[in-house]
Amino acid sequence: MRKVMLVEDEEFILQGLENIIEWEDLGLSIVHKAHNGVEALEMLKEESVEIIVTDVRMPLMDGLQLLENVRRTNTDMRFVILTGFSEFEYARSALRLDVEDYILKPINEQELIKALENCIARLKQLEEEKNFHIDQKVEFLKFLEGGMNDGERHRYLEEKERQPEEGFFYAAIMKIDMATLGKNKITDVIRFVFEKKMDGSLKLRHLWGGNILLLAVRTQRLSAPGEWFANLQNEMEIEMGVYSFLIVSDCFTDLKKLPEVYRNIEKLQKYLLIDGYGSCVDEVSLQNRTSTDVAIDKEKFSRMILQKDVTGASSYVEDLFVNNMKKDASVDVLYQIAVRIALILQEIRAEYNLTGEGRQLSDIIEGIWQAEDIFSIKAMFLSEITDIISWLNMENLQYTPVVRQIMAEVKNNYQNDMNLKTLAYKYHMNTSYLGQIFQKEVGCPFSQYLNNVRNSVAKKLILTTNMRINDIAKETGYSDTSYFYRKFKQSYGVSPAALRDMKNY
Numbered sequence: 001m002r003k004v005m006l007v008e009d010e011e012f013i014l015q016g017l018e019n020i021i022e023w024e025d026l027g028l029s030i031v032h033k034a035h036n037g038v039e040a041l042e043m044l045k046e047e048s049v050e051i052i053v054t055d056v057r058m059p060l061m062d063g064l065q066l067l068e069n070v071r072r073t074n075t076d077m078r079f080v081i082l083t084g085f086s087e088f089e090y091a092r093s094a095l096r097l098d099v100e101d102y103i104l105k106p107i108n109e110q111e112l113i114k115a116l117e118n119c120i121a122r123l124k125q126l127e128e129e130k131n132f133h134i135d136q137k138v139e140f141l142k143f144l145e146g147g148m149n150d151g152e153r154h155r156y157l158e159e160k161e162r163q164p165e166e167g168f169f170y171a172a173i174m175k176i177d178m179a180t181l182g183k184n185k186i187t188d189v190i191r192f193v194f195e196k197k198m199d200g201s202l203k204l205r206h207l208w209g210g211n212i213l214l215l216a217v218r219t220q221r222l223s224a225p226g227e228w229f230a231n232l233q234n235e236m237e238i239e240m241g242v243y244s245f246l247i248v249s250d251c252f253t254d255l256k257k258l259p260e261v262y263r264n265i266e267k268l269q270k271y272l273l274i275d276g277y278g279s280c281v282d283e284v285s286l287q288n289r290t291s292t293d294v295a296i297d298k299e300k301f302s303r304m305i306l307q308k309d310v311t312g313a314s315s316y317v318e319d320l321f322v323n324n325m326k327k328d329a330s331v332d333v334l335y336q337i338a339v340r341i342a343l344i345l346q347e348i349r350a351e352y353n354l355t356g357e358g359r360q361l362s363d364i365i366e367g368i369w370q371a372e373d374i375f376s377i378k379a380m381f382l383s384e385i386t387d388i389i390s391w392l393n394m395e396n397l398q399y400t401p402v403v404r405q406i407m408a409e410v411k412n413n414y415q416n417d418m419n420l421k422t423l424a425y426k427y428h429m430n431t432s433y434l435g436q437i438f439q440k441e442v443g444c445p446f447s448q449y450l451n452n453v454r455n456s457v458a459k460k461l462i463l464t465t466n467m468r469i470n471d472i473a474k475e476t477g478y479s480d481t482s483y484f485y486r487k488f489k490q491s492y493g494v495s496p497a498a499l500r501d502m503k504n505y
Contacts, residue, residue, distance in 0.1 A: 003049040003050050004032075004051045004052070005043065005044070005051070005054075006052075007033075007036070007055060008055045008082070013055070014033055017053065018033070020112065021116075027120065036060040037066030040052070040066055041066065050077060051077070051116065051120075052066075052070070052079050053112075054080070054081060054082065055082045056083045057084070063081055064081075067079055067081075076123070078123060080100055080102070081099050081102035081103070084105050100118050100122060101114075101119075144213070144258065168218040168221045168222070168251055169215060169217060169252050169253065171214070171248075171249040171261050171265060172216070172249065173207075173265055173269060174214055175246075175277075176212070176242060177210070177242070177243040177277040180241060180243045182242075184240060186210065186212070187206075189236065190204050190206060192240055193236065196235060203215040214246075216228065225248050225250075225282060226248050226280055226285065229246050229280055233278075244277060245275065245279055247268045248280065248282040249265045249282075265283060270331045273331055273371065274374065276373055289330040296341070296344075300316070305348060305385060305392075310385065314493070317378060320337055321334070321338075321377060335368065338377055338381075342364045345384055345388060349388065367380050378493070379494040383459065383493070383499070389452075390453065390456050405427065406434075406446070407442070410453050414477050415475065415476065417479075419446075419447075420447070454477050458472050458476045458488060458496065462496055463500075469500070
């Protein structure tokens with residue numbers, strides 16, 4: 001049964017609509033009855049429908065305003081507009097919003113049935129078109145991912161794609177920066193690019209997510225294919241404000257080779273890490289990237305961590321990943337640096353019996369492979385460094401009894417409101433003197449240590465639960481969420497919300 005909503009401000013007309021025809025005989029079921037557009041939109045949030053029969057003139061929100069609101073998110077839902085004779089011209093404006101029919105009041109039973117049958121037929125047509133496009137996409141992906149032999153590839157290109165098998169071809173994968181899409185959709189990007197190359201020289205296919213395959217079909221070889229695609233990319237950035245990363249293949253002359261070409265350039269998408277969104281790189285130029293090794297001073301880096309020098313260790317990582325990473329470097333160099341740093345941190349964990357704390361080596365390695373930019377990798381390592389130093393502080397027994405007691409107090413009661421003054425009173429000590437001892441032995445002021453412990457717990461909750469950020473702030477002893485955001489970012493170099501976005505490493 002297809003679901004229907006009736007919208008009419010006059011109750012007796014609403015009841016009449018419900019009773020005028022046998023809805024079930026048409027395969028329809030009335031699930032909502034609303035008295036204006038505002039009420040209708042609220043009901044749609046609870047349960048969607050496929051057909052809306054609505055009056056035009058209603059209080060709060062009329063039928064056309066309801067239609068405009070629905071069309072922003074749903075282009076398939078069918079509408080039948082009810083209108084009085086005096087509102088006829090007004091109702092006709094609904095045609096631009098893809099209305100199935102409009103019926104003059106008083107409502108004629110046969111006209112309403114006919115309009116509903118048209119709605120059902122149109123819904124069936126839309127479903128068939130969607131299924132057809134899905135089947136097309138499945139078959140194309142089978143071709144692209146190497147699921148066909150040479151004969152099948154030939155038949156597919158000849159019968160389904162209707163593209164020349166010979167010529168000069170260039171494939172490119174465009175990866176959209178989803179954060180820059182704004183109100184645009186991927187279909188808007190595809191439409192924009194298509195309209196820029198309506199001469200047929202460019203074919204587009206949406207693969208999944210923000211990935212689009214572009215295929216340039218040329219009668220002559222391009223002297224600079226990277227520039228050809230980059231110009232298109234620049235126009236999109238200027239006119240739409242949408243950024244992307246483009247990886248362009250070398251020229252190939254047999255379209256049946258597209259699956260192999262696609263697999264080659266798909267592997268090269270990892271260069272997004274170094275070049276970033278807004279860049280366009282081609283297969284040929286990447287072969288000339290340098291693979292010069294970057295030296296890592298293991299002893300120096302380890303010493304900074306063991307001396308609890310968060311600033312020094314963080315600066316060292318910053319220098320490795322940002323300042324020393326040249327634009328023309330091979331991405332393999334970046335991966336080698338990241339894995340080496342991960343191994344050094346793992347050795348420190350093992351030496352100080354911290355292997356049960358925080359991320360395991362396998363989690364870090366997975367995070368490296370899944371990261372989209374250097375800054376994500378850097379933020380992950382800064383988080384690990386801060387956590388290790390915090391755990392070293394908590395596990396180190398080279399403290400006076402009072403400092404160990406205070407550290408235990410913080411570890412067990414970080415949710416509570418505490419400060420050095422109340423703790424000094426509790427342990428019968430001068431506040432200033434206790435602060436000096438604590439900073440000398442622990443290596444940071446009491447307030448920073450308290451924040452480090454709280455932030456460490458907060459980080460674990462962000463990565464392992466679905467708790468709201470505000471609730472995590474309260475759970476870890478922060479009464480002010482904005483203060484929590486500020487302190488958390490100071491510790492880990494990334495906001496709580498950003499860390500949650502990256503937790504699927």
